[in-house]
Amino acid sequence: MRKTIGLTLISLAMAGSAHAAGETLNVGMASADAGKLDPHVATSTPDKGLLHWMFNGLVRIKPGEANPADIEPDIAESWTSSEDGLTWTFTLRQDVDCHGDYGPLDAEDVVFSLNRAADPDISAFADSYAAFESVEATGDHEVTITLKNSVPSLLGLLVPYHGGNIVCKDAVEALGSEFERTPIGTGPFMFEEYQPQQYVKLVANPEYFRGEPHIKEIFYRYIPSDSSRDLAFQSGEIDMIYGKQDQTWVERISEVPGTKVAVMTPGEMSVIHLNMTMPPLDDVRVRRAVAHAIDRDALVAFKGPDVTLAAVSPVPEGNLGYTGGVPTYAFSVEKAKALLAEAGHPDGVTIKAIHTTLPGMLTTMEAVQALLREADINLEIETVEHATFHEQIRKDLSQVTHYAAARFPVADVYLSQFFHSDAIVGKPTAVANFSHCDVADEEIAAARVETDDEKQLELWAEAQRKIMDEVCAVPLVQSLQLWAWKDTLDLGVEVNGSLNLSPPVTEAAQFSE
Template identity: 30%
Template sequence: MKKSKFLLILTLLAVFAAGCSTTSKSGAGEEAAGEGQDQKLEITIARAFDVNGLDPGFLTENAQVVDNIFDTLVKRDAEEKLVPGLATSWSQIDDTTWQFKLREGVTFTNGEAFNADAVKYSLDRVLDPANNAPTASYVSTIQEVNVVDEYTVNVVTKKPDPLVPTRFNRYPTEIVPPKYAEEVGQEQFAQKPIGTGPYQFVSWDKGSNVVLEANPNYWGGEPDVKKVTFRSIPEASTRVSALLNGEVDLITAVSPEDREKIESSSTARLSTVERAGNTVYVGFKTDVKPFDDPKVRQALNYAIDVKSIVDKVLQGAAVQTNSLIGPKDFGYAGEPEGYSYDPEKAKQLLAEAGYPNGFSATLDTVSWYIKNTDVAQVIAEQLKAVGVNIKVNNVESSVYRTLVPAGKQSDMYVLGWSSTNTLDADAAIYAILRSGESYSTYANKDVDAKLDEARSVTDEAKRKQLYQEIQDEVLKDAPRIFLYQENQYYGVSDRLKWDGRVDGSIPVSTISAGNE
């Protein structure tokens, strides 16, 4: 064969091979991951709501987005065990002092150095009462953070606190760059954040999406996903359609009626994590009539058929519970006996409290929770049966984020809470039961004392006992209508390898390409 003809055949074969190579498209229409090193995995994650801000020290929502931009000193691995993050080690050097040794050679994505000064600055801004950080309660046991040397910090607590390593695993302790944060100010920092995490901020189209790109200099190694877009799609059915149509790759908050659509799909699967969601309840402002009377609060608990709500409205997407603490959390002591469905008992208690003909109230709710409007309407119907007339007020999510921590919500309100990634009773209940905390509408001196004591007790058996006593007292005092803990449901494209976590986080750096 002549050389020119041979070269022509080789060229044609190369062109044909290139033209026939298989590539798939992500939800944003980008090139998916393949076997070639130069191909990029770009994904889109659809959530029910947009972020309200991107400053980890001042969040009023979950940290699914910011967790990918910032790092904590301590992290959790796939088994939820505490492992080194920006700290390589930690130890308790006396009753009230924990020492963290920091990772050297790490920089923020703007080139600013990570060091002990950055750790101190990040904590001080959250602890400063003048800044009114909404999640300060998670770290309020800390008295001060002291710089020992460039890569060593001492965290000094007001009393002994065995949970310090755990506290440094969640977003109020994510580390921010002092110089940049001071230059731009808190408001601007929340719009254009800088961190040391596996992803760096690109853009935020408010109400629509947040775009992040992989940090090529990440100390933990560059992740497989090179670009991620967090889209806001409020309507549950629209999120499912977007997943099944290939417009997005992962969706959160799959509604009960949409689970089967995903399970029967040939392009996606359902990832289920039982009791990994919020513990949802109806809160009362217990310093306001008629909710200042325990008999009224108890009556409303007897008036609600929670089992019917879980079975019929939520279609089994949650677990009825009177527990304040989830089964994955330290301090969980099983399911306590609570309030049975007993409308006649409810009427009797209302009469004893001086409300034989009931009363009227407004119930605030928000779209953060599974079928929130349907649940609120059923609660209103059941309360009407005992003479309590309820107006359901659906509040826009960004407004609700401001109203609730400011105490400006209605006297009855729906709220969900969990331990997030600390997996401890302290995070599950302190912020919503301790008087004076931003999210608490309850005051009980005995409960306050036990909550405070449980934070400083190092003996685990004693801590468990305290949480049992707290739960028993709160159940009797009924500062809320006890409802259920949600399960977490995610829809995941078959092109991805990832499953939901107990802590509810979505660490994009753990996502890789699946087999299509």
């Protein structure tokens, strides 16, 4: 396998333009292939990480950080808001160009982008923009956003993450359906080539408004096998590698000479969503049995205490609005079996899950499978490639859905996308409510428009309590982001976190001599 990878990378280098040593970055990603490369459609971790290097937002979180407190200008150079927080006006930079021959970016492109992000027929994130009353070009380089009601973090919706990515109108309209495989942005790197199940190639944007990147090309390689990626990294064929989500990987890769390892926030929270419309999971006693059968301490020990946090609430710890004061289900095989018997299943139950082949997620699900087996809960797992997994779970085909996600760290985002009835899969407004949960709609909706901070926190807390009482889902763990790269690669910033789940490869990144 190592020989095959080496030959593949050598052939890629020969096929690409000739660049001096230190100008080409080879990245190894734990996926078999690209999914959707349209930033308003892409939901998978591998795609979001790649798009991070191609697109800008009106604002951004400072590279290397993930905290909303570190929001700074990006395409917008300044902004103002009305006293009631319902009208926001952004003044745009005038030196931002679209990739290729699509010309300068102006207010029309921003209006088009945000309206597209809010369009449920196009965007996977439309629900996040439901509060937008209008987005208007109030000048060639001025955009005004008017809200129907205040939102927990307007600027958080405008960072280049999910719907906040700004696309170029002319490119989207010219390319049509091909935009999913030919993304055009304004960022430091431009799309050049896609080879299915092999790689996406990016090249430096010489007209980038912050300056031409030092790195001239990036090969974003799809290598789903953990061992194959590790071998490619250790042999020097890969410069940057997406890590296996466990502590032994960190310990092993840290021993490779000349290696920088990063354990980054935010963590992707793994949650088991239980489809409440499908027997036997339509019985809350069975769902509570599942919750009692899962030992989070064992999962943390399995994944590694330095890279994993136990999860107890539908909202990750550390997010604005999180509460740990929710119904909890202590690990107890006996309690789980008793609940099953009470529900009419003294001999246990069988439940089924469609699951991704991504190694980090699959090992977690296999650990859950082993735990459930002890309580006479037989979890059957059907594995499919990651892009297929996303397609099938959104068609409501899985009884149990294991979903690992990092979102903008405000409670409303997790609650609205995963637990409000508007987000139930199969609906026109669907996002990622795989459980068909609707028990906290009132609190989630009220919190979005509540202007009193304390009352808003109380509403979010009550929503979390209701969701856990009904066991719409079982939170498992937060897995922090694990990456490694050669220490000769200087990213130009201290890397503590990345909302987009990939290290910040910007115009400042360069290899040392």
